[in-house]
Amino acid sequence: MKAEIVTIGDEILIGQVVDTNSAYISKELNKIGVSVHQITSIQDERVHILQTLKEASQRAEIVIITGGLGPTKDDITKKCLCEFFGDELIRNEKVLKHIEYLFDKYIDTPISGLNRDQALLPSKAIALHNEYGTAAGMWFEENRKVFVSMPGVPYEMRGLMEREIIPRLIKNYARPIILHKTVITYGLGESAIAEKIESWEDNLPVEVKLAYLPNLGRVRLRLTAKGDNEERLKNLIESEISKLHHFIGDIIYGYEDEDPVEVVIGRMLAEKNWTLSTAESCTGGRLASKFTKAPGSSASFKGSVVSYSTEAKSEILNVPEEIIKKHSVVSAEVAKAMALGAQQKFHTEFAISTTGNAGPTKGDSDAELGTVFIGIATPKGVSAREFNFGNHREKVIGKSVNKAMELLQESIIKVRDDI
Amino acid sequence: MKAEIVTIGDEILIGQVVDTNSAYISKELNKIGVSVHQITSIQDERVHILQTLKEASQRAEIVIITGGLGPTKDDITKKCLCEFFGDELIRNEKVLKHIEYLFDKYIDTPISGLNRDQALLPSKAIALHNEYGTAAGMWFEENRKVFVSMPGVPYEMRGLMEREIIPRLIKNYARPIILHKTVITYGLGESAIAEKIESWEDNLPVEVKLAYLPNLGRVRLRLTAKGDNEERLKNLIESEISKLHHFIGDIIYGYEDEDPVEVVIGRMLAEKNWTLSTAESCTGGRLASKFTKAPGSSASFKGSVVSYSTEAKSEILNVPEEIIKKHSVVSAEVAKAMALGAQQKFHTEFAISTTGNAGPTKGDSDAELGTVFIGIATPKGVSAREFNFGNHREKVIGKSVNKAMELLQESIIKVRDDI
Numbered sequence: 017m018k019a020e021i022v023t024i025g026d027e028i029l030i031g032q033v034v035d036t037n038s039a040y041i042s043k044e045l046n047k048i049g050v051s052v053h054q055i056t057s058i059q060d061e062r063v064h065i066l067q068t069l070k071e072a073s074q075r076a077e078i079v080i081i082t083g084g085l086g087p088t089k090d091d092i093t094k095k096c097l098c099e100f101f102g103d104e105l106i107r108n109e110k111v112l113k114h115i116e117y118l119f120d121k122y123i124d125t126p127i128s129g130l131n132r133d134q135a136l137l138p139s140k141a142i143a144l145h146n147e148y149g150t151a152a153g154m155w156f157e158e159n160r161k162v163f164v165s166m167p168g169v170p171y172e173m174r175g176l177m178e179r180e181i182i183p184r185l186i187k188n189y190a191r192p193i194i195l196h197k198t199v200i201t202y203g204l205g206e207s208a209i210a211e212k213i214e215s216w217e218d219n220l221p222v223e224v225k226l227a228y229l230p231n232l233g234r235v236r237l238r239l240t241a242k243g244d245n246e247e248r249l250k251n252l253i254e255s256e257i258s259k260l261h262h263f264i265g266d267i268i269y270g271y272e273d274e275d276p277v278e279v280v281i282g283r284m285l286a287e288k289n290w291t292l293s294t295a296e297s298c299t300g301g302r303l304a305s306k307f308t309k310a311p312g313s314s315a316s317f318k319g320s321v322v323s324y325s326t327e328a329k330s331e332i333l334n335v336p337e338e339i340i341k342k343h344s345v346v347s348a349e350v351a352k353a354m355a356l357g358a359q360q361k362f363h364t365e366f367a368i369s370t371t372g373n374a375g376p377t378k379g380d381s382d383a384e385l386g387t388v389f390i391g392i393a394t395p396k397g398v399s400a401r402e403f404n405f406g407n408h409r410e411k412v413i414g415k416s417v418n419k420a421m422e423l424l425q426e427s428i429i430k431v432r433d434d435i
Numbered sequence: 436m437k438a439e440i441v442t443i444g445d446e447i448l449i450g451q452v453v454d455t456n457s458a459y460i461s462k463e464l465n466k467i468g469v470s471v472h473q474i475t476s477i478q479d480e481r482v483h484i485l486q487t488l489k490e491a492s493q494r495a496e497i498v499i500i501t502g503g504l505g506p507t508k509d510d511i512t513k514k515c516l517c518e519f520f521g522d523e524l525i526r527n528e529k530v531l532k533h534i535e536y537l538f539d540k541y542i543d544t545p546i547s548g549l550n551r552d553q554a555l556l557p558s559k560a561i562a563l564h565n566e567y568g569t570a571a572g573m574w575f576e577e578n579r580k581v582f583v584s585m586p587g588v589p590y591e592m593r594g595l596m597e598r599e600i601i602p603r604l605i606k607n608y609a610r611p612i613i614l615h616k617t618v619i620t621y622g623l624g625e626s627a628i629a630e631k632i633e634s635w636e637d638n639l640p641v642e643v644k645l646a647y648l649p650n651l652g653r654v655r656l657r658l659t660a661k662g663d664n665e666e667r668l669k670n671l672i673e674s675e676i677s678k679l680h681h682f683i684g685d686i687i688y689g690y691e692d693e694d695p696v697e698v699v700i701g702r703m704l705a706e707k708n709w710t711l712s713t714a715e716s717c718t719g720g721r722l723a724s725k726f727t728k729a730p731g732s733s734a735s736f737k738g739s740v741v742s743y744s745t746e747a748k749s750e751i752l753n754v755p756e757e758i759i760k761k762h763s764v765v766s767a768e769v770a771k772a773m774a775l776g777a778q779q780k781f782h783t784e785f786a787i788s789t790t791g792n793a794g795p796t797k798g799d800s801d802a803e804l805g806t807v808f809i810g811i812a813t814p815k816g817v818s819a820r821e822f823n824f825g826n827h828r829e830k831v832i833g834k835s836v837n838k839a840m841e842l843l844q845e846s847i848i849k850v851r852d853d854i
Contacts, residue, residue: 019665026646030615031462032657033648036453038476043450052850054483055476057457062647087626088647089636122825127629148827149844169649171830195447207506208544218510227445227479228507229452230588231791238451279832292462294741300727301720304741308719311795313743320741321751322713322723325781328738332751361751362744406541408567409730411590 017191019045020072021055021336024065024083024093025168028057037082037173044177049191057155058085065096073161078185083168085151087130097165101156105136108143113154118150141165144180148172153180161318197253197271198229201264202422204288205229209237213263221252233405233415234422236272241354266400277421279304284428285316292424293362294320295333295354297345298372298388299416306417323354329371333357344408346371346383351391351400359393367393368424372405374412388416392427436610438464439491440474443484443502443512444587447476456592460740463596468610469497479503484515492580495671497604502587504570506549511656516584517557524555527562530571530818537569560584563599567591572599592743616672617648617691618656618682621841628656632682634674641673642668653837655691688841697725698841703847704735704785711843713739714752714773716764717807718835719792725836736783742773748790752776765790765802767819770810778812786812787843791824793831807835811846836839 021041027033031319035057042052053076054206058064065084072079084093098104112135119127134150137143144153144166151167153176168172175340185191201209210217217226225241229236239256242250254275261268270280285292304320307313323329326345330337337352343349372388385407391400401423403413429435440460446452454476461471472495477483479502491498503512519522529555538546541660553569555564563572563585564646570586570665572595583600586590604610620628625647629636640660646656658675660668680687685721688701704711713722723739725730745764749756754772762768804826810819820842824834848854 026659027648028458029461029474030465030659031458031460031471032454032617034455034458035474039447039450039453041450042448046449053478054487055474057456057474059472063703068473070718076530086647086649090646095594101810102852123624126631128626130626146574148825148830164511167790171827175827176466196451198451205542207547207549210507210549211547211558225445227509228505230505230695238446240445240449266841296720296723299716300732301741303721304715305724306741308741308743313719317743319743319747319751320720320739322720322727322735322741324723324727324733326737331740332740363748388645406567408594411567422586 017049017078018053018076019050019078019080020053020076022068022072022079022081023055023057023168024060024081025057026059026090029242030058037168037170040170040174041080041177043080044182045080045185046194046196048182048183048186049194051194060092060103062096062099062129065093066100069096069100069163073163077160079163079164080181081163081165082173085134085165085167087134087150087173093165094136094138097141097154097156097163097280101138101140101158103138103140106139108135108137108152111135112138114145115150144176146172146176147179148175154330155181155184158217163179164305191322192242192244193249195241195246195249195253197257199239199257199260199268200233200234200236200270200272200277202269203267204235204264206235209235209264209267213260216256216259219281220256223249224252231418238259268325269425269435281311281421281425281428282307282310282313282316284425284432290366290428291318291356291362291364292317292366292368293318293364295358295369295391296320296322296366297324297329297354297370299370299413299420300324302413303368303370303420317362320424321358329354333361344382346373346387346389348389348391348400348402351389352393352398353391355391355393355400356398365395366424366428368415368420370420372412372416374416375407375409386412388412388419390416390420390423390425394427394431396431436469436496436497436608437472438469438497438499439472439495440501440585441487441491441498442474442476443479443500445478445509448478456589459593460499460501461587463601464499464604465613465615467601467605468613469604470613479509479511481511481515481518485519486511486599488515488519488582492582493567496579497581498583499600499624500584501592502581502582504553506553506569510810512584513555513557516560516573516575516582520557520559522557522559522579525558527554527556527571527782528592530554530556531760533564533571536571559642563595565591565595566598567594574600574603591632592785610666611663614665614672615659616658616676618679618687619656619658619677619689619691619696620686621653621688623654623687625654627684628654628683635678635682639675640671643671650837653841668679669824688844694718695725696844697730700840700844701726701729701735703844703851707851709785709847710735710737710781710783711785711787712777712783713749713775714786714788714810715739715741716743716748716773717791717793718789719743719833720838721836722787722789734741740777740780748773752780763801765792765806765807765808767821768809770808770819771812772810773816774810774812775817784814785843785847787839789835789839791831791835793835794826794828805831806813807831807838809839809841809842813846813850815850838851
């Protein structure tokens with residue numbers, strides 16, 4: 017079963033907004049066996065919208081549309097849908113009640129005619145309840161094709177996908193099963209990996225596809241299996257991964273089904289009742305942001321000191337000033353002292369620290385641009401390693417975060433398994 | 436002059452990767468007067484790639500392609516380009532030298548045949564130097580249309596855009612001028628704003644377009660002017676914005692040309708030689724990440740304590756335990772004490788704090804889900820305000836960050852202008 021996504025909104029085409037909705041929608045559809053064949057982003061422009069809907073519905077059975085449902089004049093999706101289906105707008109009383117309720121409960125300004133007009137929906141549409149906002153979702157069926165229209169506000173769209181659209185698709189349509197499993201490797205480039213696993217790759221079963229996803233110091237290998245029998249597909253993937261271990265077992269650090277590495281680390285810590293803190297200089301709070309993103313993360317993550325100034329390193333993290341003077345603020349000694357400082361201040365078993373020069377100009381240190389030290393404190397001691405992550409600020413920060421995650425996961429495993 | 440962007444890669448269509456490249460490319464093209472008419476994302480699949488290239492080139496004069504240039508078997512863009520242009524691959528010695536140099540200098544594993552094959556380029560292509568990676572960019576001209584192919588790795592793509600593609604477009608093509616200015620408002624919903632400014636909106640000059648961009652508690656109004664005379668367009672936009680002030684001057688907080696609000700705040704602080712720190716509970720490091728993202732941010736941003744645990748609030752930020760006991764950890768008193776703690780610990784003029792329940796379950800406090808207190812310490816004193824940002828974790832965190840930025844900017848202006 018094939019779907020296409022159409023996102024409508026000038027803000028995407030001028031680059032003011034990154035289209036995160038499409039990735040979310042694709043992932044959710046994929047989980048239930050619907051593959052996304054194309055994503056098309058276009059402006060709020062009538063002729064182009066109509067043309068795109070026509071083309072998308074010729075290629076796919078499901079067309080998912082986001083954006084252009086606001087109450088203001090620049091939002092024209094509803095009008096275009098009426099034109100596309102030869103339909104007209106009629107008032108939906110249930111939707112109107114919900115809009116009035118939201119204004120009553122959450123919004124300070126009085127409700128207006130424009131707000132009430134959001135309850136005008138095409139007569140052929142089934143209204144989908146949007147718990148978090150005033151623009152209802154819409155579901156159309158025509159010539160055995162499904163069209164769904166949702167607002168572009170990410171959490172409103174996600175609520176609609178989760179509660180309305182995915183359940184309807186599951187209930188009404190037979191779909192194949194699509195399984196993904198992603199192997200995370202660190203330490204070798206994609207072409208070096210490709211050469212090592214060539215004979216394995218050439219002999220993959222027809223149901224299994226392989227993709228290389230290189231990103232800032234790590235390469236993820238994604239295996240995808242498609243078919244009707246979930247058990248069989250699972251076994252196929254597991255058996256291929258176990259074969260893969262013969263070729264590159266030494267660089268495999270973990271797997272991603274659903275969860276990013278920070279969630280995997282959080283789970284490893286929680287299982288042992290261990291806790292974590294961070295002391296961040298060049299990563300500037302990004303490690304903390306990652307660890308606190310997931311619900312329930314406060315069980316294992318206790319906090320961070322972002323010590324962007326040299327004084328903060330000594331005053332808050334207790335890094336001895338003579339160490340900073342002797343070795344400079346970008347050094348293994350300071351990274352170790354920062355990690356120990358966080359470990360002590362937050363009373364955690366594990367602590368990870370970063371100090372480096374992300375550029376574009378040199379900071380409080382003479383270290384070469386791109387030089388980063390990552391320190392790790394564990395119940396067994398403290399260590400630090402030096403890296404050079406290149407001459408591009410964003411690359412340096414991104415690689416520092418990824419490498420810190422890698423070293424941390426490695427350390428937790430070592431302490432846990434007493435290696 | 437119209438462009439289309441085609442992004443190639445299964446990882447986008449299954450939602451494993453968010454396509455941030457298209458937003459960057461759109462923004463850069465827009466700045467030089469090239470408007471992006473459509474963005475299309477498709478899989479690494481030959482027939483679909485060829486079809487999409489054909490359609491895109493029928494609609495636009497410039498087709499920008501990203502992705503599918505890696506050294507491994509799943510990358511087929513180069514082959515498809517050969518087929519599309521009736522061309523063949525030949526070795527480019529300059530590109531080969533660069534690949535060998537990169538391996539020599541930065542990569543531990545020895546260079547392989549697959550890596551060397553990245554120097555095979557279609558004979559009709561002009562090779563574009565990719566400083567940060569082994570996949571060269573390519574520039575084709577055929578039937579007065581331009582086709583550009585770049586790798587999908589974001590910083591490699593950006594290097595190519597900046598140094599190769601934008602300069603070539605500027606040099607070789609006449610383009611109109613497109614100017615944007617975005618007005619940032621806080622405190623009113625988009626429909627309430629729309630009603631207030633209706634007569635202004637209806638009388639906008641034909642060259643000026645308006646868009647509403649609502650996002651987590653603030654509405655941005657984007658004015659776009661297109662034409663040939665930059666001076667005239669600038670004046671048009673400024674004159675419309677000054678008219679706009681008569682209608683909603685009280686809710687306008689600032690403008691965005693290029694810069695996000697954290698950069699504007701950084702500049703306001705740097706002008707006065709003031710500094711900033713943060714004490715973050717429910718925002719978990721996101722404020723620090725924002726402030727440290729920009730190069731040179733260490734001039735005004737000194738650091739953050741992410742106090743995810745209650746103990747960290749008292750031990751590191753010196754929030755008195757009796758205040759926490761008496762008022763609970765989610766309270767105005769704790770928010771104020773956190774802000775003061777950060778202000779003192781980091782020796783900064785300004786400090787901002789957040790403490791709240793982002794959900795999905797209640798934390799160390801009985802406060803209702805969505806309750807957030809934001810504290811601000813300035814040279815003139817400390818204050819805190821209470822908000823309820825709803826029942827959705829991501830919304831609560833996002834709205835907290837936006838609201839904190841708003842209050843901070845307001846406070847800086849008040850202290851600066853001695854209001």
